[in-house]
């Protein structure tokens with residue numbers, strides 16, 4: 092094995108410079124440690140507080156709306172740590188093994204030994220396959236938002252937003268504010284589900300009221316909001332031309348040239364898997380997630396989790412979880428840490444978690460969609476496998492476990508390693524095999540967590556060590 | 558809850574060896590139970606590189622390998638799928654004159670074995686395989702060899718065995734085997750007790766404790782070959798590529814991805830699990846990009862490895878136990894069991910039915926380790942009543 096001739100104690104390594112990673116870094120620096128922060132994005136901020144690629148005249152208010160102050164604070168606080176930590180942007184952590192991380196920067200791979208690994212890898216959109224969902228012009232809600240935030244452009248001249256979750260309304264509202272033409276918002280949940288939000292009022296009145304205000308503003312702007320939307324089909328020859336759906340037993344159809352689609356979020360858990368963390372099924376997220384205690388410790392000593400990568404909880408929770416888990420790392424090293432602060436953070440996280448229950452009830456995941464997915468619909472886009480081919484593989488080989496399904500059908504074997512299709516594949520497998528979703532397992536992760544070039548170069552230091 | 562089952566043959570291990578034996582035995586009319594501690598075909602047999610090659614094997618393996626060679630084109634009739642088996646040919650490259658000389662020597666040694674090897678010089682290579690980069694002086698081509706999809710083939714054999722009436726018991730680890738009257742008693746996970754007249758020990762890298770419990774210790778070790786796969790590419794690589802003296806091996810699958818093997822992975826804390834080392838994977842990738850200029854802009858999308866049982870002389874153990882009637886071993890394929898497994902399955906079925914086979918397997922006898930690892934098991938009754946030691 093390659094050795095690193097380091098005399099100093101290795102640094103704690105933080106993966107992700109989103110709200111969770113930034114607050115964790117800040118707490119470690121405050122305690123006198125010097126963490127290394129890596130993020131594949133060119134600038135800090137993570138998903139929600141992503142920065143634009145170049146100044147384009149838009150203000151924070153334009154970009155982040157009601158969250159502008161939080162975004163500015165976070166960016167500023169991270170900038171203030173300059174010199175007290177090491178920060179590698181555009182650095183993809185693609186493999187973890189034996190206490191070392193393989194990190195790609197500009198086509199070169201460096202191996203970094205770490206002492207304490209803090210994973211703050213965030214989340215991406217969750218989707219289920221639909222007829223036409225692979226047509227150009229269909230974006231995830233996150234993709235639609237990135238187009239707006241970092242490039243300042245809309246995904247179409249007449250856009251429909253489809254899905255479930257608070258982001259559906261948020262992104263639609265951001266598009267409206269940016270002056271884009273939003274044709275409609277199609278919510279997969281019935282209107283009645285929204286009454287659940289009232290239960291959230293005592294917990295977070297500000298957030299609930301802001302949501303209501305956004306909905307009202309969308310309506311005022313003449314944007315149609317449809318609830319209980321099902322049997323959705325996206326139509327078009329070579330790109331999106333229209334969207335059709337059923338609602339209250341009636342057929343609807345709307346022409347459009349861009350669709351933003353998402354069914355809430357799913358955690359990025361591959362690195363926790365490579366780090367050897369134990370996983371367990373989480374009913375609220377309908378996903379198998381790395382186990383952690385209230386502070387964010389995993390089953391592997393020295394490996395910590397914070398933010399949406401450990402389970403969906405939103406940006407405010409991510410900031411608190413990042414700080415909380417950093418305190419745990421300090422405590423585990425026998426360093427002074429503020430126990431009262433840790434307790435307060437945990438209490439806030441528990442409150443946010445109760446609010447999550449409310450949001451799940453108000454924006455339920457339409458898991459039942461998979462029952463009716465047409466055989467011809469593409470399920471795994473990387474490997475171009477249809478739902479029918481997946482069903483046939485399940486039945487021919489008699490499989491009832493997700494990795495076995497991957498082995499015999501290629502589902503999840505492509506570029507994205509199942510990030511996009513695994514949720515749908517698991518739902519379909521559970522349904523076809525007559526099992527609960529919790530009984531079909533999860534796709535094991537393999538390095539590289541994202542594709543790397545074959546010509547990836549090893550750093551000179553490593554070559555010398557060999 | 559405890560369960561009892563009685564069969565003619567109990568097979569420990571549902572890899573390609575165990576499941577092809579199960580299918581063949583069923584074809585001869587035996588009742589069979591196929592037990593696997595996990596899922597059938599999920600270990601070496603399902604995660605290997607997929608090389609279906611005779612070329613390069615030790616000469617004593619060739620009769621068995623030829624027998625398997627006859628099975629591969631019949632997969633569709635046998636298991637209902639072709640397993641993406643492609644008789645593409647296998648091209649073994651020589652990097653220098655010394656390598657070329659050993660390819661020539663091999664071709665001469667196996668001239669009577671029906672491999673139809675063709676030696677190709679530098680210019681011939683340029684003409685026929687222009688996608689191979691510089692630095693190769695010549696090659697040996699075996700036109701009848703090829704490659705297949707291990708994930709489908711191995712799972713397919715187990716599924717076909719199940720359809721043929723084999724009792725396939727997955728997630729059912731065998732915890733102990735003992736002699737019991739005229740047959741065997743197996744204790745397995747989930748409180749399963751199984752009685753059988755014959756036991757086939759095809760537990761792959763995990764087979765040694767079963768042999769040892771019958772007084773036959775074997776020097777079985779583990780290897781973990783490293784694999785890398787690229788995103789799908791235009792069809793370029795028309796043959797399965799190997800290299801004299803090791804290095805890398807590569808093939809292009811039906812879908813277009815290029816699978817490249819080489820180097821060795823390392824086990825994780827749990828020695829049943831392994832993963833390629835980052836630097837090892839990079840070495841494979843760089844070697845592939847150097848050897849195949851068409852891959853210079855390709856991306857690797859996944860690495861993996863698998864747990865394989867290896868013997869010091871690189872030959873498997875195949876044949877009846879020398880201590881215990883009714884026990885038959887088949888393990889230790891040392892990185893090359895995928896191609897021959899379907900032939901091994903047929904041989905195992907014959908050993909059960911006839912006590913012998915026409916295919917020469919003497920070189921694979923477990924007795925060859927009797928001297929080297931002799932162990933006096935005082936008073937153990939040749940280990941007949943011992944539990945396997947895990």
Ligand SMILES: Cc1cc2nc3c(=O)[nH]c(=O)nc-3n(C[C@H](O)[C@H](O)[C@H](O)COP(=O)(O)OP(=O)(O)OC[C@H]3O[C@@H](n4cnc5c(N)ncnc54)[C@H](O)[C@@H]3O)c2cc1C
Nearest residue numbers: 107109110111130131137138184213233398399405406409
């Ligand atoms: C479209 C959309 C809108 C949202 N709107 C809201 C909202 O209004 N309110 C709200 O509370 N939440 C919102 N969220 C959720 C919010 O983005 C997350 O809750 C928050 O960003 C989580 O913070 P985090 O630090 O856990 O992860 P993130 O902010 O996602 O940061 C993770 C970082 O890790 C990096 N990373 C991951 N893997 C690697 C790797 N292998 N190597 C290197 N770097 C890596 C990523 O580049 C990323 O920068 C939204 C999410 C989306 C997708």
Ligand SMILES: Cc1cc2nc3c(=O)[nH]c(=O)nc-3n(C[C@H](O)[C@H](O)[C@H](O)COP(=O)(O)OP(=O)(O)OC[C@H]3O[C@@H](n4cnc5c(N)ncnc54)[C@H](O)[C@@H]3O)c2cc1C
Nearest residue numbers: 570572574594602605606608731761863890893894895896
């Ligand atoms: C990465 C890799 C690449 C390879 N490439 C090639 C190649 O290109 N060409 C080639 O010919 N060969 C190749 N091989 C070798 C080939 O895969 C193996 O030799 C072959 O699959 C061995 O088959 P098997 O059935 O003996 O073992 P396995 O497939 O490992 O099956 C053994 C089974 O026994 C089960 N088992 C173990 N203990 C117990 C127990 N106590 N109770 C019940 N079940 C048990 C296991 O779960 C396992 O399923 C490769 C191997 C690896 C790992």
